[in-house]
Amino acid sequence: MTDVLVAENLRKTYGDTAALSGVSLSVDAGEVFALVGPNGAGKTTLVRALTGTTEPDSGSVSVFGTDPESADRQRLGLLPQSFSPPARLTPRELVAYYAGLYAESRDPDGILSEVGLAPDDRTHYENLSGGQQRRTCVGTALVNDPDLLFLDEPTTGVDPAGRRALWRLVESLADRGTTVVLTTHYMAEAERLADRVGLLADGELAAVGSPADLVAEYGGPTRLVVGTAEGTEVAASASAGVDALADVGFEVETTDEGLVVRDVAPEDIGRVVGALDDRGVEYDALTWAEPDLEDVFLRVTGRAVAGRSESAGEGVATGTAGGRDGAAVAEGEP
Secondary structure (H helix, E strand, C coil), rough: EEEEEEEEEEEEECEEEEEEEEEEHHHHHHHEEEEEEECCCHHHCCCCHHHHCCCCCCEEEEEEECCCHHHCCCEEEEEEECCCCCCCCHHHHHHHHHHHCCCCCHHHHHHHHHCCCCCCCCHHHCCEEEEHHHHHHHHHHCCEEEEEEEECCCCCCCCHHHHHHHHHHHHHHHHHHCCEEEEECCCHHHHHHHCCCEEECCEEEEEEEHHHHHHHHHHHCCCCEEECCCCCHHHHHHHHHHHHHHHCCEEEECCCCCCEEEECCHHHHHHHHHHHHCCCCEEEEEECCCHHHHHHHHHCCCCCCCCHHCCCCCCEECCCEEECCEEEECCCCC
């Protein structure tokens, strides 16, 4: 693989605030690289430094083997986090306008269809929904068919259906060989799209790796939460549940959520249920979850990031009297 983007020891301060504190990274040709972190982590400052729109205090950036200011703009695409195009133009007029800035460009109608907008829609940009506006903006970043595309929070303000449509678009671009650098605070977005993820907090890259490798190294164990029945017998029920599960070899912790059993494989859930049933322990729900990037980020940085509700891999089983009459529901991304 060939590095199309290399950053070495980037530092940037604003007054007393260190936005970047020695960030180094490289991105291979054809790779999707996601920068994950909460608002204020330094993601946008880093993108600006990588694209040459902000001068770092120190450090260096190479894009296609040269500095960002000298890189061929025909090969670069950028969607900034804050973007305010002319409000009285339609999506097609906007995309056509930006296409006209390049010597070679793609067909505006094809781009609009690709981002999920009707090419013949005559609604002015200012009257579009937030999600439609963001999709229009994504379209303007694609007009020159870039080899390297920067997307800063591309799905902010986009409804779930529109978000998934943009995910499919990024996947298709990657399949065609486009190198994509995106920032996000949606964990499912990073897990689904990225070949590698950089966890950014307080201006520093805390960890870099594939989603699977990061989860394996930092995610921690699986969790099965047994929601003990409410009422006057809660304490007794919880105590009985701890004893029942300890007897069959599980380590159990009593929390406000209920009984938390760690390192439970899916095939072991039946043993948990059986042990509870044998002791007559009643519970309201069983919730099993694998560790994900949210867990990784929290463990590595000590901070939480929005987006767990978008994560895949969580199962919920509900029922009464040990759950024998319950139904199982699995939740996840398509």
